[in-house]
Amino acid sequence: MNILIIGAAGMIGRKLTHALLKRGEIRGRAIGKLVLADIVAPDRPDFSGDVETVAADLSQPGTAERLVASRPDLIFHLAAIVSGEAEADFEKGYRVNLDGTRALFEAVRLAGAEKPYHPRVVFTSSIVVFGEPLPDVISDTHCLTPLTSYGTQKAIGELLLADYSRKGFFDGIGIRLPTISIRPGKPNKAASGFFSSILREPLIGEEAVLPVSETVRHWFASPRAAVQFILHAAELDTGSLGQLRTLTMPGLCATVGEQIEALRRVAGDDATRLIRKEPDETIANIIAGWPQGFDAARAEALGFRAEKSFDEIIRVHIEDELENQIPERA
């Protein structure tokens, strides 16, 4: 099995690489070759097989052709300029997120025009393809009306994925990831950052800022669940997807208050006391335009599974990021 991961240096890309190599096989075949590409060369993993790490900008002419030249059986396309940057730099966002994705799809199509080639392509989309109107529960047949350029680019990616799959150029599947919590690493300036930091920082005894009300409701999955979604998408029989090639992933619908109560149960009052309320109207307004809940019955019927409680999400973080050291209770 020859695998290409584009966006392999990102948080999800690194975890996916690790999970793949730990399994050693996918779709019933041993992993023989692994190409890890990103805008900066990904770290070289410890792997006995053929592994290649590539620094490559998918939006540059020739890059996509080079990446698919070895005809990978399975392509994970995770690469994207993130939401804030795509909004600030319109041209860069479209170049990377739209032109880059299209270049990849075209490279696969043209490789198949030379001699038969029909890889599985797993594309990560996002729940921000939804934006207006926002019913309380959003189904897979709700219209895509993104409120950002990033969301627009992801929605276009979904449409292209479906059309290229319909035409038989590859076997594509898109998955809309929930907001990932708890993201490991340092606090960042993303508007969604607090959804992770109000749990992550107190778990290591540090203070975190909560800029919104505890009643704010959103849709979550752990990084581990996200990687499992991607692996399951790689293995799934796509025969039943029809033209709806992209699925909203299951997630946990929870309020900030429920996040905090879960933290209290796992790490005690000393942890929750580290959350400092500092209302920020700008962030509150951004979050107000985000979806709250989804009907992911379709994905669930196909075997995708997310966490059922924030206690579970916090335990996953402790296991995967804190060497399974449960913080001392107050």
Place this chain on the structure above:
Amino acid sequence: MNILIIGAAGMIGRKLTHALLKRGEIRGRAIGKLVLADIVAPDRPDFSGDVETVAADLSQPGTAERLVASRPDLIFHLAAIVSGEAEADFEKGYRVNLDGTRALFEAVRLAGAEKPYHPRVVFTSSIVVFGEPLPDVISDTHCLTPLTSYGTQKAIGELLLADYSRKGFFDGIGIRLPTISIRPGKPNKAASGFFSSILREPLIGEEAVLPVSETVRHWFASPRAAVQFILHAAELDTGSLGQLRTLTMPGLCATVGEQIEALRRVAGDDATRLIRKEPDETIANIIAGWPQGFDAARAEALGFRAEKSFDEIIRVHIEDELENQIPERA
């Protein structure tokens, strides 16, 4: 008022040109300059003002920049490779329908980066952006899952139109046209051709073939209504559209049987006897994947109006195409 029509040589483009010049004004201002562009140079209309006819391929580098160089206040983007051709020639369809549209939007954005420029852009989309699943009545918030490359390209155009409008690069509005009936001219090989020919041919005493059952239901408007939609879209206050910048136009939901009964009422049994039933499974299967009815309440609330009966659609055809000569009754 400086107006650019791209796709001006097509059936709707010619009727739109004619209607604009007959009015002499739009958005409260006299029409001073008119640029008519298409892949072949449109006919030069009889107009006392400044008129230019241009043969131009929007997908070629530099074309879009040249077309917007005179900074039209109002741009009608009607140009597209039609459904059958976009399906047969994948590269051409994407080049013209996606790259061409994007080139136009980019040219407007870049002109605005030089000095303030914010034209109204009217984009014609199609009901074939819908495809799967197909509820009996499709609302404006139903997902876009086109079953053709043409539908995919139109859906992407809608997303781009919304994002460029949201970013303030232009003031865009998209309208999803119903199937146009009665199309003037000769019979063609489009799968939808019979929806027009079973009325058009008998009205001039010629035979027409009906390849599907009389129970087939679809969504229609006359060419005159389509032009009125486009003109109304040019004048509408877009303030209430939000991010849903594209509207499904009102239409007449009718069965083939209802079309035939209307023909009988207007032109008698001699006309309906000219319809020869010749079932064609291929056409029947294509049509089975088409939408049947829409909830166009949003467009209606904004003042878009379609015909209320097929009798009316037939009378429009007689007035506009047959010099108002009502055929003799049997």
